[in-house]
Amino acid sequence: MASDGVQELQGGQDISMPSHFRSTLALLLIAPCCAIGGDPADRPWSLRPVVRPPIPVVNTHGWARNPIDAFVWQRLAAVRLAPSAAANHRTLVRRAWFDLLGLPPGHLLPDDDILAGPGRWAAQVDRLLANPHYGERWGRHWLDVARYADTKGYVFFEDRVFPWAWTYRDYVITAFNNDLPYNRFVVEQLAADQLDLDDQPQSRAAMGFLTLSPRFMNNLHDQIDDQIDVVTRGLMGLTVTCARCHDHKYDPIPQADYYSLYGVLRSSSEPMVPPELQRPSKSEAHRKFRAELDKRSQAIRAFIIKTHTDMLAASRKRAGEYLLQAQRTLAQPPTDNFMLLVEAGGLNPTVVLRWRVFLERLVTRTAVEEFRDPVWGPWLAMADLDEAEQTSFPEGISQLLKRLSRNDADQSPINTRILAALNSKPPQSLDEASIRYGRILNDIEAEWQSTRKAATDAEKPPPSRFQDPTREQLRLVFHAPDAPANVPRLFGWGALALLPDRPAQAVYKKLRKELEQWLIKGKGAPPRAMTLAENDTPYRPRIFERGNPNRLGEPVPRQLPGALSGPGRTPFRTGSGRLELARAIASPDNPLTARVIVNRVWLHHFGEGLVRTTSDFGTRGTPPTHPELLDFLAHWFVHDAGWSIKALHRLIMTSATYCQRSDHRPRAFSTDPENLLLWRMPRRRLAFEAMRDAQLMFADSLDNRFGGPAVTGMFTAGGVTTRRSIYGHIDRMNPPALLRTFDVPSPQASCGRRDETTVSPQALHMMNHGTLHELSRRLAIRTSGSPAQRIRLLFEIVYSRHPSPEESAAILKFLKGFDGEKPAAWTAVAHTLLMSNEAQFID
Incomplete structure (x- = not known):
């Protein structure tokens, strides 16, 4: 390979392409597989077990430094391409600083060849990995x-x-x-x-x-x-x-x-x-804090327990009313809005909804399975009679009860207590039928509570069910795990489902507010x-x-x-x-977890993942450009590196693939315009946070404190907030316009890969925002000496290099237009450097 790395392979090896590919660059989308069979080969590629592929045996002419390079060379050689030459020391170190720390070196770096000493580059990577940034x-x-x-x-x-x-x-x-x-x-x-x-x-x-x-x-x-x-x-x-x-x-x-x-x-x-x-403190102050906290939490807990107990009793006592109301709402659009308010003493919408869902399941089961429920068969039949237009309820009830009383061989027998209650005096309306049901259910509930009390009084274990099937069928209406009246007790904001009236909600909100304020602002309150x-x-x-x-x-x-x-x-x-x-x-046997995280790490080093759709490894996502390399890295990550992210960084960054130059090469570009095969290192724009943090560092204004509560106003305040961007307050409902301008993703949903746009507001911010002008002023006053010395120092800070003679001459010419080299002139020079592509891109 030529020293400049641009001579392509003329007599490359005849390497057959993987079966995943239709051509050298276009990947064949794998057909959707909507059923998982026993043979892993029948599964989509991402759901097949991760098997470590053999490292390709290829002649890389001394270029390869670790297994990554063998896989990359194999794909390049197949299309007669060669990788780019190694980048110089300054480029590599600056690349590594931004990749690992999100910060610039901030000082002069020599251009000597980093690869001259085999261990120097690995040692540099290790030092950066140990940096708390x-x-x-x-x-x-x-x-x-x-x-x-x-x-x-x-x-x-x-x-x-x-x-x-x-x-x-x-x-x-x-x-x-x-x-x-x-x-x-x-x-x-x-x-x-x-x-x-x-x-x-x-x-x-x-x-x-x-x-x-x-x-x-x-x-x-x-x-x-x-x-x-x-x-x-x-x-x-x-x-x-x-x-x-x-x-x-x-x-x-x-x-x-x-x-x-x-x-x-x-x-x-x-x-x-x-x-x-x-760990809880043993101080007197913390003891007092805990005592008040226990008092407030017990108050709200007691309120919820009492409210829930009262609601259960009321929902059972008024079972007939709930049953009728739920039946009346079946024809209406459903809602799960527990914020519906009722007058004190009204029916609880949450309980009505549970009864409605219960009845809907019964109706569906009856229609689909031709099933007659022993308890609710009569109710569903009477509901149909109530809605019939040809026959009035009083006219049809007698025939209905006769039909229900027949024990058809293909139907479940009706519960005898239900039939007896209906036959004793046939109800003349559905309203009256609901009263009968409510009375029967509450009679059974009274029998159940009496039975349990008798067992307790006799110092015997309380029964878990009635032995009589007729009684047990009715008991389960209140006590089955998913019984309509058996509303679960909730202690979070979901407890509002128990409190449909305004007075009760007001009490609950007051208690919650008092508890939360003490947790956050009480004297001696610890982080949680x-x-x-x-x-x-x-x-x-x-x-x-x-x-x-x-x-x-x-x-x-x-x-x-x-x-x-x-x-x-x-x-x-x-x-x-x-x-x-x-x-x-997190199991090694999971085919996705290691592949996904390895791909995410690769993305942030190369600008694109081996799988471009970083959060979609399904059949609608893009298959990997280097499937064998992805599986090798995933297997190595789990079994060799022990799931160590830093070890993965070290492997990637010490590869010759990572150390390539980012220069454009026309022939390689014409063959692979998207750089899918990694014939060069992609040139990448800094993410907003790295760009902002670098500007603070250039101005010697970066606050290196670690952690703590979010800093409000970081992205909206007129002044300069000097904490790192990761500590800025993120408002989910109203994210700052500055973050949206520079493609910081919305926190409304998980984002694996940021969009990258180039729009005029970005340039306008860099040119006109007061923060940039202030940081430029601070950068300028860091320099001293002659104009040539000051220019040299500015370039060392921002670009980690010396200015070229042409750059120095242009700046000196610009300065001559200002009388006496005013501070504003140097601020303008510093501002120009901060706005430049070289300051905002990683080569």
Whole structure:
């Protein structure tokens, strides 16, 4: 290979292309596979097991430095291309600083050949990986995936701000700095509440990955949908949320799998009092803080328990009224809006809705299975009679009761107590029938409570059911796990479902506000983790037909999607199953997790991933440009590197592929215009945060303090805020215009790859914003000496190089236009350097 690296291979080896490719550059999209079979070869490429491919045996003419280069050379040689020559020392070091730290070197770098000493470059990479700014740079990349924000978006009663969002951000930065194994990083973010973290209480903050979800006007279903999305798309590149309303149209993800995951996440909730992020202090001040906290939390807990107990008693006592109201609403559009308000003493909309869903399931089962429910068969028949136009209710009730009394061989017999109550004096309307049902159910409830009390008084274990099937059928109306009147007790904002009247809501909101204010602002209040806690009873998921939570379909178990586990999967056994889910995602046997994270790391080094659709590894995404290299890196990452992100950086950055120059080469460009085969290092524009932080560093104004609460006004204030950009306050509902201008993604959803636009507001900001003028002034006053010396120092700070004679001459000519070299002239020079492409791009 020629020394300048541009001579292409003339007699290259005859290397056959992988079967994934139609041609050397265009990849053949793999046909959708909507069923998972036993043969891995029948699966889409991303769902096949990760198998370590052999390193290609190719003659790279001494170019290759590690296995990555062999895979890249193989693909280049197949189209008679050669890689570019190695970049010089200054270019490589500046590239590495921005890639790993998001900051410039800020001083002169020599242009000597970094490859002259084999160990020098690796040592430089190791020094940068040990720098604490590394976690800030790579933590910001992860926060895009985690859709991090400091506010909740649209809410009803809650405060808009997450008081402890910053603890998750700091956790992520620390995890990257400490090189926490990625599999452990995944498990902590999904199930830290179920791990033994007494020695690492700060890791409890990891669950912000789930709890920093947008609130969607307190719509629980949308919140869980967002959590499913960030778990499956963020960690595994699977678009599972496409199966919320129907089976996935392209990938092997049935709707049942979506609701299996829904059940896992619905089985946990955010505790009213989140855990502390430090070991409890034994000081008197902390004891007083805890005493007041216990007092306030007990007050709200007692209120909810009493309200829930009263509501259960009322919903059972008024079962007939709820039954009738639910029947009347069947023809109306459904709603799950628990914010509906009623007058004190009115029927609770949440209970009405549960009765409605219960009746809808009965109607569907009766129509589909020709099933007659022993308890509710008469009610459904009377409801049909009530709606009939040809026959009035009083006229038809006698014939209906005679028909119901016949024990047809192909129908279930009607409950004898129901029949007796209806036959004793036939009801003359559906209203009257509902009263009969309510009376029967409450009579059975009284018998049940009396039976249990008698057993307790006799010091015997209380029974769990009636032995008489007739009584047991009626008892289950109130006591089955999904009984309409058996509303679960909730302690979060979901408790408002128990409180449909304004006075009760006002009391609850007052108690919650007092508790939250003390948690945040009480004297001695410690930082807390935004975590989840297991519910007392795991949620039993059912499919929502067409995604409608008011139309419940078949029950499904809480389990891993079949695409990841195959036909032999078993339901999760422990609690919600969240810890089992986390471990399954972080398992070496998971075909997606390692591939996805390896691809994300590659993206942030090369500007594009080996898979361009970084959060979609399904059949609608793009297949990898280097499939064998991707699998080699994924397997090496798990089995050789022990899930170490820093080890992966080191392997990538010490490759000759990474060390290439970024020069344009016409012939290579004509063959591979998108640089899919990596014949050169792509030239990349700095992300907004790196650009802003570099400007602060150039001006000697960067505040290097680590962590802490978000800095408000960083992206909107007129003055200069000097903390690193990762510590700026992110308002989910109203992100600053500056961030939108420079392609910072919306925190409304997980983002694996930022858009990159070139629009006029970007240039206008660089030219006109007061912050840039102030930083330019500060940069200018860092220099001293003769004009030539000052120019030289400016170039060393901003570009890490000396100016060329032409550049120096142009600046000196410009300065002559200012009388006496006024400070404004030097500010203009510094401003010009900050605005230049060389300052905003990585070669």
